[in-house]
Amino acid sequence: MSEATSEQQAEQRHQIESTISRLFAPEDAGLQGALQAARDAGLPEIQINPIQGKLLQVLATACQARKILEIGSLAGYSGIWLARALPTDGHLITLEINPEHAEVVRASFANAGVGDRTEVRVGAALDLLPTLTTEGPFDLIFIDADKASYPQYLDWAIKLSRAGSIIIADNCVRDGVAFQQTATMDADTIGLVQYNQLTREDPRLTTIVLANDNDYTDGLNIAVVKAH
Numbered sequence: 453m454s455e456a457t458s459e460q461q462a463e464q465r466h467q468i469e470s471t472i473s474r475l476f477a478p479e480d481a482g483l484q485g486a487l488q489a490a491r492d493a494g495l496p497e498i499q500i501n502p503i504q505g506k507l508l509q510v511l512a513t514a515c516q517a518r519k520i521l522e523i524g525s526l527a528g529y530s531g532i533w534l535a536r537a538l539p540t541d542g543h544l545i546t547l548e549i550n551p552e553h554a555e556v557v558r559a560s561f562a563n564a565g566v567g568d569r570t571e572v573r574v575g576a577a578l579d580l581l582p583t584l585t586t587e588g589p590f591d592l593i594f595i596d597a598d599k600a601s602y603p604q605y606l607d608w609a610i611k612l613s614r615a616g617s618i619i620i621a622d623n624c625v626r627d628g629v630a631f632q633q634t635a636t637m638d639a640d641t642i643g644l645v646q647y648n649q650l651t652r653e654d655p656r657l658t659t660i661v662l663a664n665d666n667d668y669t670d671g672l673n674i675a676v677v678k679a680h
């Protein structure tokens with residue numbers, strides 16, 4: 453029997469990922485509504501994928517999250533996955549620099565039935581993070597905004613967390629460039645490379661990066677805070 457070509461292997465991986473997505477991470481009307489609202493508003497389609505969304509829920513449930521902080525809301529897709537892991541008196545704060553994105557997020561949260569436990573704060577995350585010190589600690593922090601600021605976001609995430617909190621950052625693979633020091637890196641890549649290095653070396657964290665198996669998304673850096 454002839455061996456599968458790399459195209460056949462890629463197709464097989466895609467089929468398996470689609471099956472996992474369909475069985476374990478189906479999108480309901482609220483999630484699909486957020487995607488449609490993003491398209492209608494002309495927002496870029498750069499949200500996490502359904503398997504990552506379900507993984508965020510699994511992690512939020514594992515740390516019994518009551519308070520979640522997100523940096524980078526876009527249209528609210530990842531926020532909906534996260535908010536649905538909260539108890540009814542739980543709270544998600546999401547930070548978004550673009551006021552037009554924030555309007556879409558608020559409408560999508562309401563449409564998905566999580567408007568009561570979510571709050572969108574508009575501004576540059578590095579300006580907003582210092583205002584959150586009295587509202588923490590946050591049980592889960594999801595970082596998914598401008599990549600150049602990731603190292604500073606990590607500092608804030610640790611400050612705003614407790615032992616047992618989970619800090620997750622998106623785009624920490626980028627076809628492998630997020631692990632390589634090179635002379636020609638742009639500011640985003642420098643931020644990602646430093647973020648991976650900092651989370652790997654910080655004795656307060658236990659960290660892993662999970663790469664997705666397809667070619668149109670990326671990978672999550674997942675760190676658990678052991679102690680401060």
Ligand SMILES: C[S@@+](CC[C@H](N)C(=O)[O-])C[C@H]1O[C@@H](n2cnc3c(N)ncnc32)[C@H](O)[C@@H]1O
Pocket residue numbers: 498499500523524525526527528529530531547548549550553575576577578596597598
């Ligand atoms: C990749 S998207 C977020 C995707 C979203 N987490 C999801 O998966 O559904 C990044 C978002 O971060 C926002 N953003 C970029 N720089 C920011 C900053 N300095 N502070 C706050 N938000 C920022 C962008 O406007 C954009 O909406």
